[in-house]
Amino acid sequence: DQQVKQNSPSLSVQEGRISILNCDYTNSMFDYFLWYKKYPAEGPTFLISISSIKDKNEDGRFTVFLNKSAKHLSLHIVPSQPGDSAVYFCAASDAGGTSYGKLTFGQGTILTVHP
Amino acid sequence: SAVISQKPSRDICQRGTSLTIQCQVDSQVTMMFWYRQQPGQSLTLIATANQGSEATYESGFVIDKFPISRPNLTFSTLTVSNMSPEDSSIYLCSVQFRGNQPQHFGDGTRLSIL
Numbered sequence: 001d002q003q004v005k006q007n008s009p010s011l012s013v014q015e016g017r018i019s020i021l022n023c024d025y026t027n028s029m030f031d032y033f034l035w036y037k038k039y040p041a042e043g044p045t046f047l048i049s050i051s052s053i054k055d056k057n058e059d060g061r062f063t064v065f066l067n068k069s070a071k072h073l074s075l076h077i078v079p080s081q082p083g084d085s086a087v088y089f090c091a092a093s094d095a096g097g098t099s100y101g102k103l104t105f106g107q108g109t110i111l112t113v114h115p
Numbered sequence: 116s117a118v119i120s121q122k123p124s125r126d127i128c129q130r131g132t133s134l135t136i137q138c139q140v141d142s143q144v145t146m147m148f149w150y151r152q153q154p155g156q157s158l159t160l161i162a163t164a165n166q167g168s169e170a171t172y173e174s175g176f177v178i179d180k181f182p183i184s185r186p187n188l189t190f191s192t193l194t195v196s197n198m199s200p201e202d203s204s205i206y207l208c209s210v211q212f213r214g215n216q217p218q219h220f221g222d223g224t225r226l227s228i229l
Contacts, residue, residue, distance in 0.1 A: 004157075036220075041222070042222050042223075043119075043121075043220035043221050043222045043223050044207075044220045045220075046217040046218070046219060049217055089157070091158075101146070101163065102148075102160050102163075102173070103158075103160065103209075103218060104160075105157040105158040105159070106157060107156065107157045108157065
């Protein structure tokens with residue numbers, strides 16, 4: 001039972017353009033969502049998060065959008081840079097609007113940004 | 116930000132043996148967790164390492180197979196017992212400094228069982 005799904009295994013984008021990574025979830029109890037970036041041979045690095053009381057959160061080039069009715073979130077990277085090439089994981093928790101405790105991860109999307 | 120060190124970074128082990136993975140943080144943390152990432156799969160939580168008491172295991176994971184210790188607020192170990200090729204995975208430690216902050220991960224231990 002995959003409660004968090006990233007249906008696109010890979011995404012290829014030109015440098016300077018927008019990268020949009022998508023994530024769907026099925027558990028309506030999830031109320032806090034996170035995006036992590038992972039380079040080969042390293043652990044996941046936290047990028048940005050959003051609580052279910054918001055529908056948008058922005059941090060520099062990264063913006064996360066949450067559509068609760070559709071149980072869908074997306075990560076926008078603008079402008080994309082070659083250093084953004086990595087695996088991106090969506091994660092969710094149901095700990096009262098925090099990331100406290102168990103995180104449920106999606107399968108990841110490989111982003112490649114071409115110069 | 117704090118430094119999270121995992122040892123070993125990788126290992127190749129024989130079937131039937133056990134391996135203990137260490138996770139050390141350079142500052143005290145509220146929560147420590149152990150995850151597994153099987154080849155081509157997502158990260159799955161194995162257990163929450165509780166300081167001074169038994170770990171809390173997720174469905175499908177048992178203490179006999181994955182004993183965990185957490186003697187203090189900066190250190191935890193995960194043992195993978197009686198290993199089989201199906202245990203070949205990346206094992207990751209994560210920490211949470213306070214309740215309303217994201218989890219941060221170590222670089223993982225890449226384990227291969229022959």
